[in-house]
Amino acid sequence: MARILQLDQTPEVVTVQIEGVGVRRFHALWLRDNSFDSATRSPVNGQRLVTINDIDQATTIANCEQSSDGSAISVTFSPCGTSSRFPIDWLLHHSYDIDRPTRKGWLPQTVRTWTSSTSVRELPRVSWSAMSNDDSALCHWLSGVRQMGVGIVTDMPTSPKFLCTMARRFGYVRETNYGECFDVRAEVTPSNLAYTNLGLQAHTDNPYRDPVPTMQILACLENSVDGGESTVIDAFSVAQALRDAEPGCFELLTTYPVRFAFEGTADVSLHAKRPIIELGPDGELIAVRFNNRSTAPFRDIPFNVMPDFYRAYRAFAAYVDDPRFAIEFKLAPGEAFIVDNLRVMHARRAFSGSGRRWLQGCYVDRDGLESTLRVLEGS
C-alpha cells in the first residue's frame, strides 16, 4: 500500500509526495470530475451521474487532508462543497503527472514481444479440462495470452463447433458471413484460399472487416496430411524491427491507410481502409493488418509517394517471411490456438498426401477476454 510522505495544495493543484515513488500532482478539476461521492458516481454501478458541464469550471480545492495512516486524501471542493476521499493507491494508478514513451511504435509494459527464439513450449498453454474447471488455470493462461498475443489449448473434444464452447469460457463469439464458426479444409470451389491446400503467407484475418475480429481461434479436428504446419508471428516484433532498421518504411506504413477487400462469394462485399501498421494518437503501436490475399489496390497514397510506399510494403513483407520471427508447430486433433488478430499473424504450410486436415475457426473479441481476465485477477 502506497503512503503519503507530504501533502501540499494550492487552489488549483494537490501535490502528493508518495513513499518510494516521488511526487504526483493532480488538478482540482480532475479530482472533482473523478470524485467518488454518491452524487457524482452511482454507488450501485459506479457510473458517473453528472456531465462535465455540471461541474463548475472554476472548481478549486477548498480543503485537502490526509488520513491518519497516510493511505488516502480527503478533498473538499469549492464552490460545490462536494467532498471525496481518494486512496493513494488509486491516485498512483491513475497518475498523469508522469513520463511517457515518446518514440512512435512504443508498447505498454503488459506486452511481451517475441520472435523465433521463443520456443513453442513457452507459449501459454492450458488443457481444456484445466481451463474449464479451474479458474486460476484459466486466469494464468489468459494472462499469458494478453502478454504474448497467442495461446494454445490442448485436450479438447474434437466434436464440431466445440471451439465455440471453449470461446464462451472467456468471451463472446463474433458471428460473421463465415458463420458462428467455419470449416478450414480443402474444398472444390473455395470461396477463400484458406479453403484449399495451398500454403498461406503469414497474415492477420479479415482485414477487410471493420471492426476487424480482434481474436481468432483455430481448432484442429483432423490433421493426418503431409505438411499443413501452423506458424505464428508476433507482428509487433516485426513492426518494431522494421522501425529500428528502416524508420522511413515504418513511417510510411503508419502514415497512409491501405484498402482491403473480400468478395469471395456473390453475397458478400467487404471493404475496409486502415493502415498496415496502426498507431494510437499517442504513438502506441495498436494494430497490424497484413494479408496478401485480400489487399486491395492502394489508393490513399499520393502518386509521388507510391514507389517508396511499395518499398516499405516489400520490406515489411520480407520481415514477415523471415524465419527469425516465426514459431512453427503442427496442430494435433484436440489442439487449438488463439491469436490476438491485431497483433499476431498466422500462416500455414501447403499440405498434400492421402490424409485429411480439418480445422475449425471462429472469431471472438478481445474486450470480453480481457474483462474475464480482470475479473479473475481481482477475485
Add this chain to the structure above:
Amino acid sequence: MARILQLDQTPEVVTVQIEGVGVRRFHALWLRDNSFDSATRSPVNGQRLVTINDIDQATTIANCEQSSDGSAISVTFSPCGTSSRFPIDWLLHHSYDIDRPTRKGWLPQTVRTWTSSTSVRELPRVSWSAMSNDDSALCHWLSGVRQMGVGIVTDMPTSPKFLCTMARRFGYVRETNYGECFDVRAEVTPSNLAYTNLGLQAHTDNPYRDPVPTMQILACLENSVDGGESTVIDAFSVAQALRDAEPGCFELLTTYPVRFAFEGTADVSLHAKRPIIELGPDGELIAVRFNNRSTAPFRDIPFNVMPDFYRAYRAFAAYVDDPRFAIEFKLAPGEAFIVDNLRVMHARRAFSGSGRRWLQGCYVDRDGLESTLRVLEGS
C-alpha cells in the same frame, strides 16, 4: 463508361488521359500487383495468389495498348511476362493520382452530416414489411443509413427480441456481456444508469469496449410514460463545428486518448483507451466516443496539458448539449432506430408517470450492413 483519349507509357509509368476526367498515372509495380491474370488472382474467389515479394521489384511495362473502343488497356510486364487487362472504369475508381482533402477532420463524400435543421421525417425510414420483403426498399434504407448514420424502422412486431430478427435482415448481432439483446427499462438495482428513469446525456454506447460496437439498434415495445423522448445527434457535425470554431480544442481531443471503463456488475471489467475524436492517419474523421457515465480518469494527457484538455472536453460537451444539433422524437411501440455508434450519439429524456417504457437494444457491426448494401447495390 469512361473512355481513353490518349495513352502514354514509360517503363515505370502508364499515363492515361480519360475523357471528361483528365490525366491519371499508374506505376508499373502497382499495375503488376493488381493484375487480374489467373496466376495473380484466383478466378474462383478473387483473392490474390501471390505475395508482394513474388513480384520482381524491378518490374516494368513491356507493352501497353488500349482496346479498340478505348474502354480498357492491356499491359504486359517485364521481366515476368504477365499480361493483364484493366478496364478504364476500374482504373478510374482506383486512381491514386488525385487531389485529396488535407484538412484534419475531413469526411468522404458518402457522408452527409446533419443538424437539428434536418427534421425527423427526413431520416431514412422503412417499415418492417418493406424491409423484409422488398430488396430495393432495404437497399434504399441502408443507403440512407450509410449516408446519415441513423435510420428508423416502423411497424415491427413488438415481441421480445424481434430486433435481432430485424438485425439479421442485413447483418450480424454482436453478443456482449449484456447478452444478444438487452432490456432498457427502469430497474430496482440497475447495473447501468440506462436501466433507470434518469435522463441520459447524448452518448455513444460502450466506449469502454474495444472494438466498440459499430451499430446499435433500440426497439420500442412499450412507451406510455411521460417523457422518455429519444434524441439523435450527428457527432461528426459536432466535431466539425468544434474544429471550425475552436481548432485548438479539436486538436487536443484528436491528439490524446482518454480512458473509458465499465464495472457495473461483479463479473464485468471493461476498459478501453481511445481518443474522443478519432482521425485516421490521413486525417479522415472516423469515430467519436463520448459517454459521461463511463469516462474513466484521464491519464494519457501530460500534466501541463490537462487544463487545456478539460477546456476542450467541456467545449465539446457544450456542443453535444446544444439543441442546434439534436433531432428529437418519441419512439412508439413497434418503432426502432439504428445508429452508427462511431458517429451518431443518442440521448433520452427522463421519464415518469404511471405508464411503462420498455426498449430493447442490440449491437450489430457496420461491416455486415455495408456488405449487404454493396451486394444489393450491385444486383
